Amino acid sequence: MDILDLQAKSIPAALQSRIDALAIAAPTAPWLSAAEKQHLKDTIKTLLKQKNAQLVAHYYVDDELQALAEETGGKVADSLEMANFGAQSKADILVVCGVRFMGETAKMLSPEKTILMPDLNATCSLDEGCPPEEFAKFCAKYPDHKVVVYANTSAEVKAIADWVVTSGNALEIVSHLKAQGEKIIWAPDQHLGNWIEQQTGIEMIRWQGNCIVHHEFQTYELQALKEKHPDAKVLVHPESPKEVVALADVVGSTRVMIEAVQNMPDQKFIVATDYGIFYKMQQVAPGKTLIVAPTGGSKNTCNSCAHCPWMAMNSLQNLAACLQNMTGEVLIEESIRVKALASVERMLQFSRQQGLVKIQA
Structure with missing residues (x-):
């Protein structure tokens, strides 16, 4: 059915202002050499052990953070599975690489634990x-x-x-x-x-x-991509517009999409969700081809910009800093x-x- 309330049909002005400000003013993590990255990873691993902390990361954060969570006995998952893992963990501290509502959910289920986030300003549209x-x-x-x-x-x-x-x-x-x-x-x-x-x-x-990521997937461009790759199956998250969903072979959550890549016999997939998910998809199906669904037309500066700017605020640098300084604690009024x-x-x-x-x- 059509939307019944009479709210504005675009992103609220206040939210759009925040998005624009984020795009302009959000600090970009400086380029790191391989040696600098390794030093940060080693520091994070040491701090996790010293403080009895565990790292949980969402599928949409950068590959290096997902890999680090797995390497240290943490978890890479969707938001509720992240929180469930944290609730069962014996760690005193959970560090949530994701966006703020994920940290809050972890705190709801684990009120006795300290919940940290690399950047508390990482939110969600x-x-x-x-x-x-x-x-x-x-x-x-x-x-x-x-x-x-x-x-x-x-x-x-x-x-x-x-x-x-x-x-x-x-x-x-x-x-x-x-x-x-x-x-x-x-x-x-x-x-x-x-x-x-x-x-x-x-x-x-x-x-x-x-969602500012899923809302931007484009029907015309996706159809053109399907024609270019007729042997590819299209996977779409249901946060996408209905016209995009209509072009899908599989519609579902992050886990459903990952399992589709892993279990379907097809070798090529067009994926309409945040491209951070490619880390896990490539891990479970290393021989398959993954293509980012288009989020803009030929006149746009970016044709496949499917990455949440707030998820991108998580980095090795601020992860190390929040553990070192115990900053970014998630608190909720009881x-x-x-x-x-x-x-x-x-x-x-x-x-x-x-x-x-x-x-x-």
């Missing part, structure tokens, strides 16, 4: 585009609706919600709520919400947000943490009952 106060007012207009929010939201928004979902379990949870006769408010990703509506047949009141945890735990309990072993986002 879905999170930023759903301010808690505005969202609370929006929800108040529909008191008979269950509030279902995507994992890519702040702790304050999760505290408002009845359910938190991921792209890996949203279909099952929304289908369950539909069977119970519930009406649903969905936030914040409009494209994921549209895909869920199409798959389940339910109509939801949708908050209008989007009353907010408890409320937000309730909606997360509801999701986890449902997933366990339904046998949804993988917790995906």
Whole structure:
């Protein structure tokens, strides 16, 4: 169905200003020699051992950080699996290489641990585009609706919600709520919400947000790329526009896409998600060809810019600094943490009952 609320159909001006400022002013990590990189990696490994810390990294951060997490006994995963790993860890400190909502989720599930991030300013357009106060007012207009929010939201928004979902379990949870006769408010990703509506047949009141990476995948250019590579299968994350999703052979979460590359017999894939995922895809299927889906036309300065600028704020330099100086600690007001945890735990309990072993986002 069409979006029911009357919010502006573009990225909010305040968020766009932050994106523009990030593009202009965000510090670029200086070029490092192989020796300098190795020194930083050795320093990080030493600090992790000294402080009984573990590193968890999202699929979208740079390859070197993902590799470092694996080499040190940490975890490379989606946001909820990162947090679950942290909750089961015996480490005193978790260092989350990702974006802020991921650090917050880790803190919700591991309140007794110190949660650090290389840069607390690393955020998410879905999170930023759903301010808690505005969202609370929006929800108040529909008191008979269950509030279902995507994992890519702040702790304050999760505290408002009845359910938190991921792209890996949203279909099952929304289908369950539909069977119970519930009406649903969905936030914040409009494209994921549209895909869920199409798959389940339910109509939801949708908050209008989007991921600045997935929102930019282009239909015309993707079709042209398909014609250039007719033997390639197209993998699309459901945060992408519906016209792009319609061109996909496989639609799903990060884990679904990785498993598709690993298990499908095809040798070539066009991938419509953040290209940070290529590290893990190449790891599980080293002989296969991966192509970044186009995010801009021929007149753009970048045709395949599918990388989150906030994920790119994680680096070897600031990872070493946060461990050395114990900076970048993620803190959540306890009353907010408890409320937000309730909606997360509801999701986890449902997933366990339904046998949804993988917790995906």
